[in-house]
Amino acid sequence: MSGNRTIYLPLGGAGEIGMNAYVYGYGKPGEEELILVDLGVTFPDMDTSPGVDLIFPDIAWLAERKDRLKAIFITHAHEDHVGGVGHLWERLGAPVYARAFTANIARRKMDEHGLKPEYVQTASAWPETIEVGPFTVGFLPISHSIPESSALVIDTPDGRFVHTGDFKIDLTPVVGEAFDRALWEDVAKTGVKALICDSTNVFSAHEGRSEATVGPEIERLLSEAKGMVVATTFASNVARLKTLAEAGKRAGRSVVLLGRAMRRMVEAAVETGVLRDFPATVPIEEAGQIPRENLMLIVTGSQGERRAASAQLARGKHHGIEIGDGDLFLFSSKTIPGNERGVIRIINMLSERGVDVVDDSAGRYHVSGHANRPDLEAMQDITDPQMVVPMHGEHRHLREHTKMAQARGRQGVLAVNGTMVDLSGNEPKVVDFVETGRTYLDGSIKVGALDGVVRDRIRMALNGHATVTLVLDEEDEPLGDPWVDLMGLPETGRSRQPLTEVLEESAAAALGRAGKKVLKDDDALEEALRRAVRNGAQDEIGKKPEVTVVVSRLS
């Protein structure tokens, strides 16, 4: 017993899919030296976070211990792994390590926030390693839906920990490194203490399909297309972009990349040598001169995002190009749960324009980037770890993955965000619970998810808003009646009188009932007016608005 321990603490990504941020530590309890794996974002929705621009993990715990933080490692360039780097780096201040393509993307993010690109260091792949404090960390190539994804091999005096990052087992990934079983077996040879493992597709019972199987299907589809072809996929899926572009070329079409995120990804992939022989593309400005049947657009917006190229095209002209009768639109992507409404809206808009839409419902034009259950089992067999720590999943995924590991005779531990696990012993041991949460980027300001700001906005969205103003003179006597202004409420209710007038009467009546003591007391007066207006509205329109009361006193 050295008195030291190796700990694992997810701050984001465990109990959700998104905003990954995993802390590892080694040292004496409470004094561990720390590293962070990934620093991602997640995306807001109207149900829970209206008006919010971006969501980060709450890194307060780590920021308070930044003197012990030795480095940040980024496994790959998906937004849910790298998206927080520019926004949050200043609070952590540790060097960022990533492989070339990921580092290229991370540096662009740092640059957007006026941070020096040198804070991001380019790491080489395994067997090269980086020593930071008590950790020796190596980037072990693994296949996923973006180039240069890596697992991390994290060695501490307690042994070897393998953090898979996002992965699938793909022997023919089109772009980037194929899964190299021999290499992985070699890494595992010395023994793996714990496998910290992607859980996304634990409910998918069939073996995963290779990226290479998509190409022939897309080529077949394109060979039969008569008009213009528009295809959308995730901007970061460089392999898919290549597959699509090559299929377009082979079908005799000029290829246009549309959407900033997509051009940026291809640029980064070419700059870092990850992407070679990508078919020549045509700038959108020249697309107008090309006959429709010889044109293929590859566009952003596979999730129905309102401002992306796919939505713009569905709404009408975009960069002079109009999609219409006889054209084909291909979703070479899956719809992330929660985005269905947006995607369906675009499909219907395209349908109204006479466009034939092909999506992935038949499972032909897209494959997942995550390991399905049999591949997760294979990963356990290959690495043969003493413990399995499921991550990158909602609670249901982590739970199922834990059960699966246990059913196969391994130690498994279900650790959601904030659960600190000691991985030093012969079995995982939960040693602490740390407060975690979400930070919202709201306009240009960061607010805590529980600060109440967004809660108030949701309430106004549900209930509307009423402003009540009242002026009192120097003797606390009302000067005239209370005044009501409304927003997001109907103009008339049950009585057919203007709702403002009805509520002004409610407020005036409350004022009439108020004694001298209430009139002197701002809080009591505001509360009386608020209650009067809410109850008046309940009678008149069946709902209680949020109320702002402003009492002005002459003095």
Added chain:
Amino acid sequence: MSGNRTIYLPLGGAGEIGMNAYVYGYGKPGEEELILVDLGVTFPDMDTSPGVDLIFPDIAWLAERKDRLKAIFITHAHEDHVGGVGHLWERLGAPVYARAFTANIARRKMDEHGLKPEYVQTASAWPETIEVGPFTVGFLPISHSIPESSALVIDTPDGRFVHTGDFKIDLTPVVGEAFDRALWEDVAKTGVKALICDSTNVFSAHEGRSEATVGPEIERLLSEAKGMVVATTFASNVARLKTLAEAGKRAGRSVVLLGRAMRRMVEAAVETGVLRDFPATVPIEEAGQIPRENLMLIVTGSQGERRAASAQLARGKHHGIEIGDGDLFLFSSKTIPGNERGVIRIINMLSERGVDVVDDSAGRYHVSGHANRPDLEAMQDITDPQMVVPMHGEHRHLREHTKMAQARGRQGVLAVNGTMVDLSGNEPKVVDFVETGRTYLDGSIKVGALDGVVRDRIRMALNGHATVTLVLDEEDEPLGDPWVDLMGLPETGRSRQPLTEVLEESAAAALGRAGKKVLKDDDALEEALRRAVRNGAQDEIGKKPEVTVVVSRLS
């Protein structure tokens, strides 16, 4: 040529799934006598209709012609077909016809609105018919996911029109009438002018499965369950309720029905003789005494509704029952697109309690109530109509269904809400476009979807709200500085000063710049203050709130 025509005009349900309302007319153009088929609702969502309680089709066109409206026919008791009857009947005032079970449900809705149950008349099934004006209408039994669903056989002097309502071709539907091919062939024998047909599942390429195939799968699942079993499905799917309850019984479990909607449906089905030999159930109050392994709850909330029994159970105790480790929760239902987030939230909450959740991802524990593509083709073969008019679908469904009919050598017409089609001739002819839309039930008040009420609420949800108040004296001189109150906005921004103070400074500066002319002019003054606060907020927090300005003048 009689100078008369038969017209079809969807007011809801064509171009969406929900709020079905289809008008048929016969007579001289502009003077047709009218009937309405179905009067349903659709459900709000946070993205487009926050705070709204229910959505109806805008029936203004029909209400303006209520003197020509002879009757309302309800095909079946799903909310998207009957849900508007109580809310909208007074504006139409025509007798409602439905078969016994549907009429039972419709009368309950009328009763809730203080309307006489006699307005709803119970119709018998085909070959009985009802004559209203120039129409002879028969209720032709057809299988669906609720008892006593019926197609309508609508005869006018122009010929026979078959309106399928929602349907599937099910020869063993567990509850209610099996699809009777011979009967349908008999109806079609005299020739069918137009088939107005359900389009929901036109993209499902495989043949539909019978309700009867679900039972054995559920029994197998239950036979292996160790703890309590909770199953959810649509409350109106009486056949499924029976299947679930019988499977529970057979597995030696006492069955509890939980959720008002569910008990109401079973009650109506028993009252009208549709449902016989439903297994005896146990009141929830007695469930506590029953050993968990002998207990089965059948609950509402298959779509993740926050207030339904399934959500209550997932959150904790409900009626003294607590679901937990070793229990099984079965979704015997599909998730309607758009409801994924809510359903997944409940699954994760159940996962946190240690509950095993089984859903329909494997396709074993649920079958659809709608005809898949091969069954839609069969329906065309059986009825052999001159024209096919797809309905009950989003634009993409209607378009695909129209193309499918045309590819099979029939006339097809894509008619979305508001499209008036003349079905008298040899081919469908679009003769008019009528303004349609949505009416929101908001609290107790009906507002038009485009009235701006909900738009303002969405804006407040996205941008927050600021109130600016200012008092001016008799000479139009400000008495003190403008005052700012905020709701749904952060407390501080870029400068770390309280945001209210920063915005009060912005408003005060604008006031300082305002000349005598602006100070006299309420509109100009309000606009100046609004602009100052919005721009001040943009600088400080990167977003422009909605602003209410209240100027009080002493006089």
